[in-house]
Amino acid sequence: MRNKLLALALLSISATIQAETVFVSLEKDNALAIVDPIEGKLLKTVPIGQRPRGLALSSDNKFLFVATSDDNTIRMLDAETLKELAKLPSGKDPETFALSPNGEKLYVSNEDDSLVTVIDVASKKAIHEIKVGVEPEGITVSPDNQWLISASETTNMVHWIDTKTNAIVENTLVDPRPRAVNFTADSQQLWVTSEMSGTVMVLDAKTKQPIKTIKLEVDGVTFDKIQPVGVVIDKERKRAYVALGPANRVAVINAQTYQLEKTLLVGQRVWNLAFSPDQKRLYTTNGTSNDMSIIDLESQTVTKSVGVGSYPWGVAVKP
Numbered sequence: 616m617r618n619k620l621l622a623l624a625l626l627s628i629s630a631t632i633q634a635e636t637v638f639v640s641l642e643k644d645n646a647l648a649i650v651d652p653i654e655g656k657l658l659k660t661v662p663i664g665q666r667p668r669g670l671a672l673s674s675d676n677k678f679l680f681v682a683t684s685d686d687n688t689i690r691m692l693d694a695e696t697l698k699e700l701a702k703l704p705s706g707k708d709p710e711t712f713a714l715s716p717n718g719e720k721l722y723v724s725n726e727d728d729s730l731v732t733v734i735d736v737a738s739k740k741a742i743h744e745i746k747v748g749v750e751p752e753g754i755t756v757s758p759d760n761q762w763l764i765s766a767s768e769t770t771n772m773v774h775w776i777d778t779k780t781n782a783i784v785e786n787t788l789v790d791p792r793p794r795a796v797n798f799t800a801d802s803q804q805l806w807v808t809s810e811m812s813g814t815v816m817v818l819d820a821k822t823k824q825p826i827k828t829i830k831l832e833v834d835g836v837t838f839d840k841i842q843p844v845g846v847v848i849d850k851e852r853k854r855a856y857v858a859l860g861p862a863n864r865v866a867v868i869n870a871q872t873y874q875l876e877k878t879l880l881v882g883q884r885v886w887n888l889a890f891s892p893d894q895k896r897l898y899t900t901n902g903t904s905n906d907m908s909i910i911d912l913e914s915q916t917v918t919k920s921v922g923v924g925s926y927p928w929g930v931a932v933k934p
Contacts, residue, residue, distance in 0.1 A: 635891060636933045637898055638679060639907055640667035643925035647681065647697070652891065652898060652909055652932075655919040661697050664690055669711045670929035673718050679931065680721065682709040689723065689734070694933055704741040706732040713754045713763070715778065722763055724751040731765050733781060743781050748772050753796040753807070762820065764805060766793040773807055775823055785823045790814045794843065795887075799870070800850040808843035808857060815843055815857055815866075817873065827873045836862045845887040849894055849912075856897055858885040865899060865908075867915060879917050881908035886927070892934040900927040 637650040646660045647667065664683030671680045672694060679694040682705065689703040689712060705712070706725040709732075713722045721734040731751060733743035748767025755764050756778065763776040766789070773796060775785045790809030797806050798820070805818040817827040831841050842860035848870055849855075857866040863885060864878040882901025885908075889898050897910040901920075907927060909919040 634934060637889070637907070638670055638672075638931045638933065639900055639923050639927045640670050640681060640929040641924040641926060642666055642668055642902075642928045645683075646924060648907075648923035648927065649697075650907065650921055650923060652896065652921075655909060655921055657921060657923055660924055664688070668928045669709065670931040671712065671714050672931050672933055673714065674716060675718070676933050679933075680712070680714065682712055682723070682929075684708050684710055689721065691736075691739075701739050703734050703736075703739055704732075705734065706730060706741070706744070711752055711754050713756045715756050716758055716760050720778070722754055722756065722765075724754045724765065726750050726752055726768075729767070731763070731776070745776060745781050745783070747774050747783070748786075753794055755796045755798060755805075757798045757802040757805075757820065758800055759802040761802065762798075762805075764796045764798075766796050766807060768792045768794065768810075773805070773818070787818060787823050787825070789816050789818075789825070790828065795845050797846050797848060799848050799852050801852070804848075804852075806846050806848060806855060808846050810842045810844060810860070813838060813841040813843060815846065815855070815868070829868060829873050829875065831857065831859065831866050831875060833859065833862050833864055833866075833878050836864070844885075847888045847890060847897070849890070854912075856888055858888055858899060860884060860886070863901075865897070865910065877915065879910060879915065881910075881917055882906045882920060887930050889930040889932050891932055898930055898932065900930050902926050902928060 639648040649658045665685035669682035679692040689705045691701040705723045723732040731745040748770030750768040753766035765774045791811035815829045840861045845858040855868040882904035884902035899908045
């Protein structure tokens with residue numbers, strides 16, 4: 616009886632683990648890759664629309680949102696069946712977007728028009744446009760839903776936008792060409808990657824001013840190849856992870872001391888990053904090697920590369 620119960624428990628654990636799914640947008644295949652990260656294999660690819668890039672799951676994991684840039688829309692899918700439920704009016708050439716923590720609003724960067732489009736998810740309508748700096752791309756909402764952040768690549772600024780009023784409250788100058796922005800889980804810090812300067816800036820959410828600039832270096836890699844893009848910070852604020860683009864590395868940063876601990880060699884032209892739900896693994900999209908890397912965060916090692924298709928860009932993980 617004891618052995619039977621143990622077997623059932625192991626089966627239950629295995630089923631729970633196997634349920635994890637990684638979605639990867641394939642910019643040149645016009646498709647989504649569906650990956651089993653536990654088995655480390657590509658399950659299938661699904662046609663999705665023209666030039667898919669940004670991805671996000673709703674907080675309840677029921678819906679998957681995909682920016683199909685050349686279709687000028689955000690596609691809303693059933694996250695289980697991948698059936699398309701709606702096309703949301705995103706404005707021109709959506710690339711990156713952010714969902715509010717409550718799932719009610721979706722904020723889209725419109726790079727060509729220097730705008731952020733605000734979409735009401737329930738009504739599936741665009742309800743507001745926010746004028747921001749030149750070439751907005753990086754975008755995020757604080758976990759406490761107080762701040763919407765838009766990073767303007769050419770203006771070299773992050774805009775602090777009040778989510779209640781959709782008004783810009785403050786602008787913070789950052790290093791050249793800010794690409795990605797992300798808050799810590801407690802909403803107290805904003806981390807900003809700057810592609811042209813090879814830096815990450817940490818901003819205090821209360822003062823809206825930088826408290827640390829981290830210069831990123833990789834032994835044997837020239838400065839011009841160190842181009843920070845995607846950034847994520849673990850929920851306990853122990854470490855931050857930064858995709859370094861054509862340096863083909865992920866930087867591991869101590870989020871308390873702001874020291875660069877190490878870099879991990881992944882695939883070519885690493886773009887974006889996402890944690891597994893339990894934050895035991897990190898997944899990267901590697902644009903020009905056409906694969907994703909799986910990083911074990913306990914050992915801080917890259918354990919597997921999975922071929923996914925042409926030019927993987929965005930990544931989202933469903934438990």
